[in-house]
Amino acid sequence: MNPAPIAVALDAPDLETAARWASLVTPHVSTVKVGLELYLRYGPDVVASVRGASRIQVFLDLKLHDIPATVAGATRAVARLKPAFLTVHAAGGQAMIRAAVEAAPATKIAAVTVLTSLRDADLDAIGLAGPASDAVRRLAALAVGAGAQALVCSPQEAAAVRAEVGPDITLITPGVRPAGAANQDQARVATPEDALAAGADLLVIGRPITGASDPGAAAAAVAAVLRKLPRPEPLA
Numbered sequence: 001m002n003p004a005p006i007a008v009a010l011d012a013p014d015l016e017t018a019a020r021w022a023s024l025v026t027p028h029v030s031t032v033k034v035g036l037e038l039y040l041r042y043g044p045d046v047v048a049s050v051r052g053a054s055r056i057q058v059f060l061d062l063k064l065h066d067i068p069a070t071v072a073g074a075t076r077a078v079a080r081l082k083p084a085f086l087t088v089h090a091a092g093g094q095a096m097i098r099a100a101v102e103a104a105p106a107t108k109i110a111a112v113t114v115l116t117s118l119r120d121a122d123l124d125a126i127g128l129a130g131p132a133s134d135a136v137r138r139l140a141a142l143a144v145g146a147g148a149q150a151l152v153c154s155p156q157e158a159a160a161v162r163a164e165v166g167p168d169i170t171l172i173t174p175g176v177r178p179a180g181a182a183n184q185d186q187a188r189v190a191t192p193e194d195a196l197a198a199g200a201d202l203l204v205i206g207r208p209i210t211g212a213s214d215p216g217a218a219a220a221a222v223a224a225v226l227r228k229l230p231r232p233e234p235l236a
């Protein structure tokens, strides 16, 4: 059975827990995601630890945001870990995104548009022209224009972003909550079914899976729901 298009966010306090979660979910999902908490605590070795002996994709969610030369250097430093995806902030601008793309030819650079924890009122406070849906589309077009091969947005914007950037860009959506799960600090959310129907390619799900008493069973349950959905018609 094909693993489901889910990236489980391994936001664990220690490496043993992250590696245990990874081994439990690996039979059911395509990807595990390493974020700032684990990477800053354990460094590059964390990638091998969560991969184990499996061939699971690793998504390195470091959200780089700096001047182009610094981002190019940081991207080169992690490219040797062969992550399938590496995130940068789209708001870093086109030269920065291009620098990351050129520094890691074997990794898809995923540009984070507007964090899924932000609401329209937060964008006003930051001084980013909203609403969030407009800002996401604007940043998505900017990032793709600079060569980003993937985009991070909320499932609520996935359909509009897909219409904006076409079929070849990988759309990654955090802010995914199975029916009945708490939103926690996520603001712009949708269910896994709705995220996939809106055109997302990879659903990021963390605490609803890792906070379950059996993360393997929780991942298998979401994967089973996705497998039951009708497949989209191939484009003519």
Ligand SMILES: O=c1ccn([C@@H]2O[C@H](COP(=O)(O)O)[C@@H](O)[C@H]2O)c(=O)[nH]1
Residues within 6 Å of the ligand: 009, 011, 035, 061, 112, 114, 115, 116, 117, 152, 153, 174, 175, 176, 184, 186, 204, 205, 206, 207, 208
């Ligand atoms: O806009 C963004 C970008 C990244 N994230 C990351 O995704 C996971 C979500 O975890 P949950 O436990 O499912 O909320 C987390 O690692 C974030 O750093 C995001 O949420 N939103």
